[in-house]
Amino acid sequence: MSKAKDGKETPLMKQYNAIKAKHPGALLLFRVGDFYETFGEDAVKASKVLDIVLTKRANGSASHIELAGFPHHSLDNYLPKLVRAGNRVAICDQLEDPKSVKGIVKRGVTELVTPGLSYNDQVLDTRKNNYLASIHFGKEKHGISFLDVSTGEFMCAEGNSSYLEKLLQSFSPSEIIFSKASKKVAADLFKTDYITFHCEDWVFQYDYTYERLKTHFGTSNLKGFGIEDLELGIVAAGAILYYLEETEHKEIQHISAISRIAEEKYVWLDKFTIRNLELVFPQHEGGVPLIQILDQTVTPMGSRMMKKWMVLPLKEKAPIEERLNVVDFFYQNPGTIDEIVDQLKHIGDLERLISKVVVGRANPREMNQIKRALKAILPIKDLLKNQENPTLKRLSDQIHPCEFILEKIERELQEDAPMLVHQGGVIKDGVDADLDEYRNLANKGKDYLVQIQQREIQNTGITSLKIAYNKVFGYYLEVTHAHKDKVPEEWIRKQTLVNAERYITQELKEYEEKILNAEERMIALEQKYFLELVTETAQFVTQIQQNARVIGTLDALLSFAKVALTNNYCRPKVSDTETLEIKDGRHPVIEKQLPPGEDYIPNDIYLDHDSQQIIIITGPNMAGKSALLRQTALIVLMAQMGSFVPASFARVGIIDKVFTRVGASDNLSRGESTFMVEMTETASILNNLSDRSLVLMDEIGRGTSTYDGISIAWSIVEYLHNHENFKAKTLFATHYHELNQLTEDFPRIKNFNVSVKEVGNKVIFMRKLKEGGSEHSFGIHVAQMAGMPNPVVLRAAEIMGHLEKDKAVAQDRENLKSVPKNNYQMSLFEIDPKFKDAKELLDQIDINSISPIEALLKLHEIKKKLD
Numbered sequence: 048m049s050k051a052k053d054g055k056e057t058p059l060m061k062q063y064n065a066i067k068a069k070h071p072g073a074l075l076l077f078r079v080g081d082f083y084e085t086f087g088e089d090a091v092k093a094s095k096v097l098d099i100v101l102t103k104r105a106n107g108s109a110s111h112i113e114l115a116g117f118p119h120h121s122l123d124n125y126l127p128k129l130v131r132a133g134n135r136v137a138i139c140d141q142l143e144d145p146k147s148v149k150g151i152v153k154r155g156v157t158e159l160v161t162p163g164l165s166y167n168d169q170v171l172d173t174r175k176n177n178y179l180a181s182i183h184f185g186k187e188k189h190g191i192s193f194l195d196v197s198t199g200e201f202m203c204a205e206g207n208s209s210y211l212e213k214l215l216q217s218f219s220p221s222e223i224i225f226s227k228a229s230k231k232v233a234a235d236l237f238k239t240d241y242i243t244f245h246c247e248d249w250v251f252q253y254d255y256t257y258e259r260l261k262t263h264f265g266t267s268n269l270k271g272f273g274i275e276d277l278e279l280g281i282v283a284a285g286a287i288l289y290y291l292e293e294t295e296h297k298e299i300q301h302i303s304a305i306s307r308i309a310e311e312k313y314v315w316l317d318k319f320t321i322r323n324l325e326l327v328f329p330q331h332e333g334g335v336p337l338i339q340i341l342d343q344t345v346t347p348m349g350s351r352m353m354k355k356w357m358v359l360p361l362k363e364k365a366p367i368e369e370r371l372n373v374v375d376f377f378y379q380n381p382g383t384i385d386e387i388v389d390q391l392k393h394i395g396d397l398e399r400l401i402s403k404v405v406v407g408r409a410n411p412r413e414m415n416q417i418k419r420a421l422k423a424i425l426p427i428k429d430l431l432k433n434q435e436n437p438t439l440k441r442l443s444d445q446i447h448p449c450e451f452i453l454e455k456i457e458r459e460l461q462e463d464a465p466m467l468v469h470q471g472g473v474i475k476d477g478v479d480a481d482l483d484e485y486r487n488l489a490n491k492g493k494d495y496l497v498q499i500q501q502r503e504i505q506n507t508g509i510t511s512l513k514i515a516y517n518k519v520f521g522y523y524l525e526v527t528h529a530h531k532d533k534v535p536e537e538w539i540r541k542q543t544l545v546n547a548e549r550y551i552t553q554e555l556k557e558y559e560e561k562i563l564n565a566e567e568r569m570i571a572l573e574q575k576y577f578l579e580l581v582t583e584t585a586q587f588v589t590q591i592q593q594n595a596r597v598i599g600t601l602d603a604l605l606s607f608a609k610v611a612l613t614n615n616y617c618r619p620k621v622s623d624t625e626t627l628e629i630k631d632g633r634h635p636v637i638e639k640q641l642p643p644g645e646d647y648i649p650n651d652i653y654l655d656h657d658s659q660q661i662i663i664i665t666g667p668n669m670a671g672k673s674a675l676l677r678q679t680a681l682i683v684l685m686a687q688m689g690s691f692v693p694a695s696f697a698r699v700g701i702i703d704k705v706f707t708r709v710g711a712s713d714n715l716s717r718g719e720s721t722f723m724v725e726m727t728e729t730a731s732i733l734n735n736l737s738d739r740s741l742v743l744m745d746e747i748g749r750g751t752s753t754y755d756g757i758s759i760a761w762s763i764v765e766y767l768h769n770h771e772n773f774k775a776k777t778l779f780a781t782h783y784h785e786l787n788q789l790t791e792d793f794p795r796i797k798n799f800n801v802s803v804k805e806v807g808n809k810v811i812f813m814r815k816l817k818e819g820g821s822e823h824s825f826g827i828h829v830a831q832m833a834g835m836p837n838p839v840v841l842r843a844a845e846i847m848g849h850l851e852k853d854k855a856v857a858q859d860r861e862n863l864k865s866v867p868k869n870n871y872q873m874s875l876f877e878i879d880p881k882f883k884d885a886k887e888l889l890d891q892i893d894i895n896s897i898s899p900i901e902a903l904l905k906l907h908e909i910k911k912k913l914d
């Protein structure tokens with residue numbers, strides 16, 4: 048690091064090095080004067096991320112050190128960029144006023160901003176929670192805790208690895224902490240999916256963490272939060288409190304409670320399902336997740352609540368009905384929706400604002416926003432109170448009017464207060480007589496300066512005379528050299544510039560003192576009153592947090608009603624029976640994306656435990672099998688979230704687990720084969736079934752050879768049908784028409800197909816689900832639709848003719864592999880010797896494992912050889 052001329056470290060760099068050593072792994076922003084500086088590797092990183100200049104500064108006799116900095120007032124711009132790039136950023140400030148200190152200023156880290164811990168509006172996304180997760184790895188079970196420091200929401204849970212994965216997928220934390228000792232286990236579990244940090248092992252100890260939680264909440268045990276028996280969860284949660292302190296987050300009274308994530312209350316969605324059904328995130332870039340359709344909320348609280356509801360659908364009838372009743376009420380009374388929405392628009396992010404108040408980071412403008420929000424909530428409270436619906440009445444009761452603080456803010460805070468208190472004009476006139484007097488003086492004093500300026504211009508004839516101010520010698524008169532001779536004798540010269548001279552006068556000094564004193568006192572008093580206002584508002588944290596929650600709930604329910612009205616959804620009948628009956632069901636996302644003029648074709652689905660537990664759906668490619676599977680799960684989940692559903696009728700016997708094996712996974716990049724991934728996911732489904740499960744399987748077995756695939760798919764369906772304890776309702780989409788034979792032996796399996804119509808050479812997709820199996824897969828027609836060159840399509844049709852003929856001839860299925868392939872190749876070879884190359888290519892093909900599309904590509908290759 049930097050050294051003085053004698054080769055020793057300069058005192059500044061000594062201080063820097065000491066602070067840097069205390070925060071290993073963090074990028075240190077070191078305040079020097081009006082700048083935040085970074086050094087060495089930090090500077091290289093910062094210059095890249097922030098696109099700021101990297102310079103070098105002498106570092107002792109031989110070497111140099113990199114340096115990059117930015118003005119302190121740009122912190123809000125640059126900090127989010129550093130954090131979003133995955134950095135932990137330690138902000139080191141000057142802890143003393145440099146003017147009042149001789150020698151080196153005391154400095155210290157005032158905040159360590161990490162991806163999971165931030166209050167910064169630029170780092171946070173208002174429509175999303177920003178969770179920090181902490182995991183305590185046990186032997187079979189693990190503890191996990193989530194905190195959103197910006198809202199104060201704090202939760203914990205316990206479970207096995209797959210529950211952990213599911214929760215991580217649901218809450219998608221920005222950062223995960225765990226002990227150093229668990230580095231390897233953690234790496235195995237989430238690879239490089241998350242930004243992680245490891246704390247010392249001793250932190251993750253039961254006694255220590257239990258004590259920490261108790262002390263923080265000021266309770267004698269944790270029973271009141273319902274987490275007393277979650278030993279592993281407590282360790283994870285307590286470690287979060289430790290981490291908050293380590294990162295200089297000491298004001299945390301807004302974290303006023305911790306709750307248990309009650310696994311038994313929510314539908315089990317495995318991590319594949321959350322991804323496959325695209326509930327919250329699209330699976331591919333440009334995709335549209337369900338939330339984009341359902342989230343028509345107005346407030347950030349509503350939007351965040353909606354996200355939680357989506358990943359945690361309910362499985363108890365009463366709370367589902369409660370939500371549905373409210374949605375129904377608004378559905379029937381759209382006028383009320385508009386009235387409430389008009390108020391919601393003024394509320395903003397009340398939940399995050401109150402956190403800022405508690406941690407002392409709220410500025411005057413934000414305090415005004417809190418006032419506006421509290422004011423807008425009052426008419427909502429009144430409106431809800433008078434409604435028939437009992438839930439709305441209850442929500443009304445839960446809203447705290449916060450009159451005291453609302454009145455105080457209204458009385459004291461200027462409507463148009465600036466962002467920073469020291470800019471003045473924050474506290475209203477009439478709050479404090481002294482403040483009014485100082486303000487008057489300061490303002491008048493300034494007026495008087497203008498008068499002096501005008502008077503002196505007249506007296507001296509110096510037309511360009513200016514009065515200005517600087518920190519070194521206060522107010523001064525500035526005279527250009529051209530007018531120097533006109534300056535009166537009593538003026539005292541203070542400074543000579545290239546073009547002008549600066550003077551002070553006795554009178555100016557007297558006024559200066561008055562003005563500055565008045566200004567200083569005015570600001571001091573404004574600061575005092577503002578601080579009081581913030582502190583008193585902070586006393587209302589619990590009430591305001593509760594209001595924010597009520598508003599979030601209301602907003603999410605209103606959103607369901609609005610979407611139901613716009614998209615023509617119906618109220619589902621949720622019941623404790625085992626029946627799932629959907630009439631005219633639609634896919635909520637696809638139906639919104641169809642080109643104009645094209646209608647989504649609705650379909651019926653019926654599943655129960657007695658006559659129709661499993662449906663085998665066959666049908667050509669592109670017929671709409673996947674859409675049907677997905678829409679069935681989405682309708683069930685939407686119903687259990689408390690939303691209306693895209694159908695004309697839906698009876699939903701409550702589902703407790705939804706499993707999906709749909710489409711290929713992204714695990715390919717992790718070096719696992721498609722087939723391996725498919726089998727792992729399927730195994731996990733079969734090992735976790737329940738009587739109320741809904742299982743969706745799409746094209747199981749496609750990743751292996753035809754016979755392997757058929758056999759595996761066959762035995763999976765058999766297993767689901769014959770399970771001795773559970774009759775999981777299942778939709779099984781497949782290309783293997785052979786599976787249609789299953790109905791012969793298994794009474795609760797039924798065949799359906801998504802129909803198409805062949806008109807001449809073309810296929811028309813009817814998209815209607817009909818009883819019975821389908822005959823062939825129309826892959827070649829799809830290839831034609833995809834723009835495959837015509838000769839290839841025709842040739843493919845010809846070849847398929849051959850293959851089908853050969854297939855019919857083959858007596859033994861095992862012989863299918865050799866008989867048709869050889870026959871076919873021979874005949875081609877005999878027609879023309881130039882087919883030799885093509886024959887070689889054909890020899891490499893394993894007919895049993897090749898998919899229709901792969902076959903077409905091969906054909907394309909063969910054709911090129913022949914051209």
Ligand SMILES: Nc1ncnc2c1ncn2[C@@H]1O[C@H](COP(=O)(O)OP(=O)(O)OP(=O)(O)O)[C@@H](O)[C@H]1O
Pocket residue numbers: 637646647648649666667668669670671672673674675814
């Ligand atoms: N009921 C429907 N009404 C209108 N369009 C539909 C319907 N179902 C599906 N589609 C459209 O057809 C496309 C193909 O549907 P889907 O992916 O479900 O077919 P698939 O049978 O699963 O095909 P593959 O076997 O090739 O995967 C969808 O992207 C959608 O645009």
